[in-house]
Amino acid sequence: MSTRLEELIACPHCDAVYHVSEPKMGERAVCGRCHTVLIAPRRRAGKQIIAMALAVLILIVAATVFPFLSIKAAGVANRSSVLDAALAFSSSGLLILLTLAVAALIVFIPIARALLVIYVLGPVVWDRPAFPGALRAFRISEALRPWSMAEIFVLGCAVALIKVADLADVSFGPAFWMFGALVVLMMVQDNFMCRYSVWKSLEK
Amino acid sequence: MEIAGKVKSAREMGLVACRRCTRVWPGGTPTCGRCGHRMQSRDTTSLQKVWAWWIVGMMCYIPANLYPMLVTRTLVSTQDNTIVGGAVELAQHGNYGIALVIIAASVLIPIGKFIAVASLALGVRQGSRLSSARRQQLFEVVEYIGRWSMIDVFVVAILSSLVQLGALASIAPGVASLFFALSVIFTMLSAQSFDSRLIWDADSDDATTQPSVNPSNPNGVTA
Known part of the structure; x- marks a missing residue:
């Protein structure tokens, strides 16, 4: 075979192999068989992604500590932070597992992903050699992607709100809006990232 | 990126592809x-x-459907709600939209996911009436939407931390929440274990490895 393996790319979903011809900035290369997006470079994506990851970090920490919903009924009031929500299951034995899972899904995994992305892309953006283990870090970050569920939690807030609306007065705390912003940021960040370009830049 | 002629898989070319970073070896x-x-x-x-x-x-x-998801205590009564029971009650209060979201996230999506994953897995062995492209789409939908079932667990967590008004009203999580969360996690793992490349092999296998068995599809690849 005359072609070198570095010049090939395989679709992760259907195993189709192509010759890489990198699309222009803002364009996308799509698998002709199963339509998976293979390459989608963007100008200055690295810096934007790092900025967003930093914002995500700050917002998560703040959103975890501040109350995100408060409730009032007949003079009795209560407010709840994300931490309280995770701890809700800690009252009875078996459900402690659930506490850990919930805390991981909505707080720790998103934090871990933001940190890993900064670790991986930081040196790349500023033209330094990649940090040791950057490839591995990016692999872990990608593996964690489906398990980062902050956006689902936000929709959960909305549902919970309506569920108790006729039981008591409910209002949003500052953390709710932070979490809302967070979700938008995380989604934009995921769409901005061209995995192929990241792998390619780490390879050098 | 242009495709010249027939699409070849890494396996057909005697190569192996990394599914994480798309590099070929x-x-x-x-x-x-x-x-x-x-x-x-x-x-x-x-x-x-x-x-x-x-x-x-x-x-x-x-068990996620049989046991109570929420235990609501008010001044006058204690009430256990299963997933479906809770949605029915919401609908009775006139919150049809939310009842629909709950039913969709906790009943329709999980059951649809069980059926979809099973049919994908069966399709690899026995062939399927759906084209490879359709099955790939189905798989992507399953992977994308499966996480959203977790919403019900989060709602329980939020409610039981928020509604703690002493004797007036309090909500506690039921055992079903644990089973439901586990069920969502296990089905996500089930979908992740599925090697979607198997969907596409059926097309090319006919042409390459078993030409005598099925000569009706000599080109292998469908568009």
Whole structure:
């Protein structure tokens, strides 16, 4: 075979192999068989992604500590932070597992992903050699992607709100809006990232 | 990127592809030299893993529906709500939209997911009426939407931390929340274990490895 393996790319979903011809900035290369997006470079994506990851970090920490919903009924009031929500299951034995899972899904995994992305892309953006283990870090970050569920939690807030609306007065705390912003940021960040370009830049 | 002529899979070319970083290596390479991900031309135990997680997921989904998800205490009464019971009650209060969201996230999506994953897995062995492209789409929808079932667990967590008004009203999580969360996690693992490349092999296998068995599809690849 005359072609070198570095010049090939395989679709992760259907195993189709192509010759890489990198699309222009803002364009996308799509698998002709199963339509998976293979390459989608963007100008200055690295810096934007790092900025967003930093914002995500700050917002998560703040959103975890501040109350995100408060409730009032007949003079009795209560407010709840994300931490309280995770701890809700800690009252009875078996459900402690659930506490850990919930805390991981909505707080720790998103934090871990933001940190890993900064670790991986930081040196790349500023033209330094990649940090040791950057490839591995990016692999872990990608593996964690489906398990980062902050956006689902936000929709959960909305549902919970309506569920108790006729039981008591409910209002949003500052953390709710932070979490809302967070979700938008995380989604934009995921769409901005061209995995192929990241792998390619780490390879050098 | 242009495709010249027929699409060839890495396996047909005697290569193995990394599914994490899309790099291609000579066939038989065990781990990807770029990202270190473990590589297999095809995950031969894929279907076993899919079915194993599928069964565990189903086993957890049954108690998730039978046991109470929420225990609501008010001044006058204590009430246990199962998933469906809670949605029915919401609908009776006139919150049809939310009842619909709950039913969709906790009943329709999980059951649809069980059926979809099972039919994908069966389709690999026995062939399917759906085209490969359709099945690939189905798989992507399943992967994308499966996480959203977790919403019900989050709602329970939020409600039981928020509604703690002393004697007036309080909400506590029921056992079903644990089973439901486990069921969602197991079905996500089941879908992740599915090697979607198997969907596409059926097309090309006919042409390459078993030409005598099925000569009706000599071109192999469907558009």
